[in-house]
Structures are given as structure tokens and as C-alpha cells.
Amino acid sequence: xxIKSRQNNQLTENHVTDQGIYRQRRSFITSAxxxxxxxxxxxLWLPGNAVAGxxxxxxxxxYGQGLKPTSRKHITTYNNFYEFGTxxxxxxxxxxxxxxxxxxxxxxGEVEKPGTYALEDILKNQSLEERIYRLRCVEGWSMxxxxxxxxxxxxxxxxxxxxxAKFVEFQTLHDPEQMPGxxxxxxxxxxxEGLRIDEAVHPLTLLAxxxxxxxxxxxxxxxxxxxxxxxxxxxxxxxxxxxxxxxxQPRSSWQAAAPHEYGFYANVNPQVDHPRWSQKTERVIxxxxxxxxxxxxxxxxxxxxxxxxxxxxxxY
Amino acid sequence: MAKRKxxxxxxxxxxxxxxxxxxxxxxxxxPLAYATHATGDWxxxxxxxxxxxxPLRLITGMTxxxxxxxxxxxxxxxxxxxxFSVYWVLDLAIINGVGFSELLQYVTxxxxxxxxxxVGFSAFLLLLPLALTSTNRMMKRLxxxxxxxHRTVYLIAVLGVVHYFWLVKKDLREPLIYLSILIALFAVRxxxxxxxxxxxxxxxxxxxxxQRKPA
Ligand code: HEM
Numbered sequence: 001x002x003i004k005s006r007q008n009n010q011l012t013e014n015h016v017t018d019q020g021i022y023r024q025r026r027s028f029i030t031s032a033x034x035x036x037x038x039x040x041x042x043x044l045w046l047p048g049n050a051v052a053g054x055x056x057x058x059x060x061x062x063y064g065q066g067l068k069p070t071s072r073k074h075i076t077t078y079n080n081f082y083e084f085g086t087x088x089x090x091x092x093x094x095x096x097x098x099x100x101x102x103x104x105x106x107x108x109g110e111v112e113k114p115g116t117y118a119l120e121d122i123l124k125n126q127s128l129e130e131r132i133y134r135l136r137c138v139e140g141w142s143m144x145x146x147x148x149x150x151x152x153x154x155x156x157x158x159x160x161x162x163x164x165a166k167f168v169e170f171q172t173l174h175d176p177e178q179m180p181g182x183x184x185x186x187x188x189x190x191x192x193e194g195l196r197i198d199e200a201v202h203p204l205t206l207l208a209x210x211x212x213x214x215x216x217x218x219x220x221x222x223x224x225x226x227x228x229x230x231x232x233x234x235x236x237x238x239x240x241x242x243x244x245x246x247x248x249q250p251r252s253s254w255q256a257a258a259p260h261e262y263g264f265y266a267n268v269n270p271q272v273d274h275p276r277w278s279q280k281t282e283r284v285i286x287x288x289x290x291x292x293x294x295x296x297x298x299x300x301x302x303x304x305x306x307x308x309x310x311x312x313x314x315x316y
Numbered sequence: 317m318a319k320r321k322x323x324x325x326x327x328x329x330x331x332x333x334x335x336x337x338x339x340x341x342x343x344x345x346x347p348l349a350y351a352t353h354a355t356g357d358w359x360x361x362x363x364x365x366x367x368x369x370x371p372l373r374l375i376t377g378m379t380x381x382x383x384x385x386x387x388x389x390x391x392x393x394x395x396x397x398x399x400f401s402v403y404w405v406l407d408l409a410i411i412n413g414v415g416f417s418e419l420l421q422y423v424t425x426x427x428x429x430x431x432x433x434x435v436g437f438s439a440f441l442l443l444l445p446l447a448l449t450s451t452n453r454m455m456k457r458l459x460x461x462x463x464x465x466h467r468t469v470y471l472i473a474v475l476g477v478v479h480y481f482w483l484v485k486k487d488l489r490e491p492l493i494y495l496s497i498l499i500a501l502f503a504v505r506x507x508x509x510x511x512x513x514x515x516x517x518x519x520x521x522x523x524x525x526x527q528r529k530p531a
Pocket of ligand 1: 352353354355356357358359360363396399400403404426433436437438439440472476477479480483
């Protein structure tokens with residue numbers, strides 16, 4: 001086992017924690033946070049300098065009610081994060097070398113308030129919330145993750161993009177010292193992703209800083225990652241260091257790697273198969289079962305309007 | 317002799333038992349994908365191990381190795397069968413209760429629409445006659461035809477490697493390893509084949525004119 005023993009203990013503890021206790025604990029955290037009030041949150045809870053595993057203060061939401069979160073063990077040990085290696089277990093084994101604090105994010109392009117923002121400043125006065133989303137990987141599996149984060153639109157409003165900003169481009173850290181998987185050119189580093197501006201400001205789109213009520217583990221994209229629940233997992237770019245507002249549609253890393261297999265939109269869609277495998281069903285992580293894949297990963301009601309009149313087979 | 321075969325048989329079963337154990341008790345995130353991948357790996361490994369017998373014999377001169385080849389080949393067939401059964405039978409039909417007609421649809425689209433499975437399934441179809449003609453009786457019945465028939469195992473290995481190349485998302489290192497092994501095994505055979513022909517020619521030349529065979 002390459003994970004530090006401290007983390008290991010938490011893994012086991014959480015793993016045996018059943019649903020009921022987890023929920024109780026969450027409401028305890030929430031009410032404790034409410035009691036303390038956002039201003040008086042103890043140092044430990046300040047997400048700006050908190051380390052992986054530290055508790056976060058957040059409010060619960062109704063997102064994902066009735067979904068059973070995948071075990072913490074599987075969420076944190078079964079990852080696609082090629083910056084740390086291409087196998088599912090490599091990120092958990094290798095992500096220790098990432099230093100998520102201090103962290104800053106460069107903002108540029110078609111925006112009124114460009115600059116380099118320290119993570120603390122991004123998170124200052126930003127209330128956090130928990131949303132339980134199902135993450136559907138393009139490979140044909142899914143897991144349910146209780147994210148802690150805030151709507152991307154909150155940040156975008158503060159940055160004030162200009163009318164020329166039609167798309168948002170994101171980049172992951174590019175530093176082979178911290179991300180040993182980048183020593184080989186498996187993908188075109190830095191990992192790049194993009195959203196149309198209306199997708200970026202959609203209320204479902206989240207910037208996550210934690211999961212299971214705690215600061216994000218490195219292998220899950222610490223300290224700041226994108227979560228777009230109606231798109232395939234690879235759109236959810238991790239360890240973000242740059243946000244650009246641009247006029248032209250950005251080219252994502254997977255698009256660049258295999259344009260006929262991975263499109264810009266990458267909306268979850270059981271009717272549009274990957275050229276090499278079916279997308280009709282998905283294996284449910286932590287079980288032997290499959291479930292039927294839903295259009296827009298179950299969010300059709302909320303997001304279908306964004307794509308009205310578009311041929312989803314062509315714009316895969 | 318017989319004892320050694322029993323030992324080899326048990327050793328060859330270890331990956332199967334290990335995979336089954338991990339599948340049930342390993343707390344795997346994606347157990348069925350795990351089992352598909354593990355058995356796929358072992359299918360390809362057993363094909364290559366079987367192919368390695370002759371080159372090893374040529375290099376070491378251990379002629380008795382050939383006696384184990386049939387068992388190794390049958391294990392390759394066994395692991396291939398388990399490999400696709402995990403997906404089509406265990407995953408789809410048994411655990412996820414896909415009905416017969418839908419299952420048929422799955423299997424046919426897999427075979428005809430997904431190139432890596434087309435290739436994998438072709439490899440399986442080519443293995444089938446080899447498994448069926450592996451008995452002593454069939455060997456006798458086929459006589460001289462048996463050897464050329466069983467040489468298709470090279471083609472099967474190539475298809476197995478192509479199957480692997482075609483299914484990986486981006487990182488080609490592992491299929492490249494298998495490809496290198498396959499090329500190395502083939503190179504050893506070619507080397508010995510040419511050496512034999514060269515030696516024969518040389519020996520022929522050193523004979524008195526009247527005894528030489530026509531070139
Ligand atoms: C001689 C025949 C075959 C050989 C040697 C073989 C070998 C392999 C190997 C080495 C892998 C990769 C394992 C890994 O990633 O560690 C694999 C994966 C796979 N094979 Fe095969 N295979 C064969 C036939 C088939 C057939 C007939 C099917 C039909 C269902 C099949 C379906 C699959 C699937 C679904 C995967 C996993 C793909 C993925 O999701 O990544 N294979 N196989």
C-alpha cells in the first residue's frame with residue numbers, strides 16, 4: 001500500500017461507516033458550521049489552506065437525493081488521472097508528489113478582471129455546498145460522488161467575462177516534478193478542457209474542492225476541479241491552474257488525441273456509441289451490476305435546452 | 317512425468333483461482349472489468365507461453381518440453397473462453413439478466429461493430445479447431461496436416477495482440493510488450509530455420525560431387 005497510513009485509517013473508518021451515520025455526521029457538520037457562522041470557521045475548516053482529508057464547512061443540498069454514494073475507498077482509489085499514470089490505481093499511488101497548497105489560478109482572455117488568484121482568495125466569502133452527482137466515465141462505468149464545491153457561475157460572475165467570451169478554457173497544472181505521469185507524452189500536456197459559456201454558467205456546473213465532506217484528495221483533482229454532471233468524466237478537468245475566456249471553441253486534450261472518438265461536447269448519451277464500445281449501459285462501481293445510461297446522465301430536463309436544434313450524433 | 321504434468325496443471329490454474337477469489341472477495345471497484353482484463357491478460361500470456369515452447373527447446377536442447385505444450389495450449393483456450401464468457405455470459409446474461417434475444421443482439425453488434433472484438437472473436441474461432449484436434453487420435457488422423465494446421469497459432473497470437481492494441485485508450489506500453497515478445501519468439505524460430513537450411517547446404521557442398529543433392 002503506497003498511501004500514507006493516516007489516510008489509510010480514514011479509508012477504513014469511512015468504509016465501515018454506514019449510510020445513516022454518514023448522514024448524521026454530515027448534518028452535524030452542517031449545523032456545527034451554521035453555529036460557528038462562516039466568519040468564525042476554525043482554521044482547520046478554511047478550505048484555502050486546508051490539507052487533504054481536513055473537514056470542510058458546507059451546506060447540504062437536495063442534489064442527488066436518494067443516490068447511494070460509492071464507497072470512499074473506490075472513489076479515491078479508482079481514478080483516471082493520466083498525470084499520475086494510466087492505470088486506475090496509479091493516481092492514488094503517485095499523487096503524493098502533488099502540492100495543492102499554496103495554489104493559484106491564472107485568469108486571462110476576454111475578461112474584465114484578469115490576474116493570478118490565490119486559491120484562498122477564490123474561496124474567501126464563497127460558501128460551499130454538497131452535491132451528490134453520478135459521474136459517468138466514457139469507458140462505460142459510473143460512480144456516485146458526494147462533492148463539496150460551489151457553482152462555477154459564482155466565480156465567473158466575479159471575474160466578469162466580456163461579451164466576446166463565448167467559451168471557457170481550463171488547464172491542469174503542467175509540472176512533471178509534481179505529476180510524474182507527464183514525463184511521457186501520453187496526452188498533449190497540459191491537460192486542456194473547455195465549455196461553452198452557457199454550459200459554464202449553468203447552475204449544475206460545479207467547481208469542487210472536496211468530497212465526502214473533506215478536502216479533495218490529490219488523486220481526485222486537488223485542490224480545484226471541474227464537475228459537469230451531464231458530461232463524460234474526462235470533461236471534469238482536475239487540478240486547475242488556468243481559466244481563459246475565449247472567443248473560439250477550445251480543443252480539449254482528448255479531442256486532440258482522438259478527434260473521431262472524443263468530441264468537444266462529450267454529453268452522456270446512450271444513443272451515441274463510442275466507436276469502439278457501446279454507451280447504452282454502464283457498470284456500477286462497487287458492484288457487479290449495470291444500469292441503463294440516461295440521456296445527459298439524468299439531467300435532460302435541466303440541460304437539453306442548451307442543445308436544442310443540434311445533432312447530438314454529430315456533436316458528440 | 318505424470319507427476320510433473322499434475323504440478324503444471326495446478327500451476328496453470330492459479331491465475332484462474334486468484335482471479336475468481338479477487339472477483340468475489342477482493343472488493344474490486346469494477347469487478348467484472350477486472351475479471352475480463354485479468355483473464356484476457358492470461359489468455360494472451362498462455363498463447364505466448366505455448367508459442368515459446370519450441371524456441372526454448374531449440375535454445376536449450378530440452379526436447380522433453382514439447383510434452384507440456386498441449387496442456388499449455390489448452391489452457392490458452394480455457395482462458396480465452398473464460399475471458400469472453402465473463403463479459404457475455406456472467407456479466408450480461410447471468411448477473412444483469414439480459415434476455416436471450418437482447419443478448420444475441422449484444423453479441424452480434426459486439427462481433428460485427430466493434431473491431432477489437434471482431435479480431436478477438438476471430439482469434440477464438442481459430443483456436444477452436446486447434447483445441448478439438450489436440451487429442452492423440454486427431455493427431456494421428458490428421459497426420460502430416462496436423463502441423464500446418466497448428467501453425468495458425470502464430471496468426472492467433474497476432475490477432476490477440478491486435479485485439480489488445482485496438483482496445484486501449486491511449487497508453488500502448490503493455491500491448492507493445494506483448495508484441496515485442498511475439499516478434500522475439502518468431503525471430504528465434506526464423507534464426508534456427510535459416511541456420512538449418514544453411515547447414516544443410518554447407519553439408520551438401522562438402523559431399524563428393526556424385527552424392528550431392530540438387531540445390
Ligand atoms: C484469442 C482471443 C483473445 C485474447 C488473447 C484476448 C486478450 C485480451 C487482452 C490481453 C485484453 C486486455 C486486458 C487488459 O487490459 O489488461 C483483453 C480485453 C478485452 N477483451 Fe479480449 N481477448 C481475446 C478474445 C476476446 C473475445 C472473443 C472477446 C469478446 C467478448 C473479448 C473481449 C474483451 C473485452 C471486452 C476486453 C476489455 C476491454 C476494455 O473494456 O478495456 N476478447 N482481451
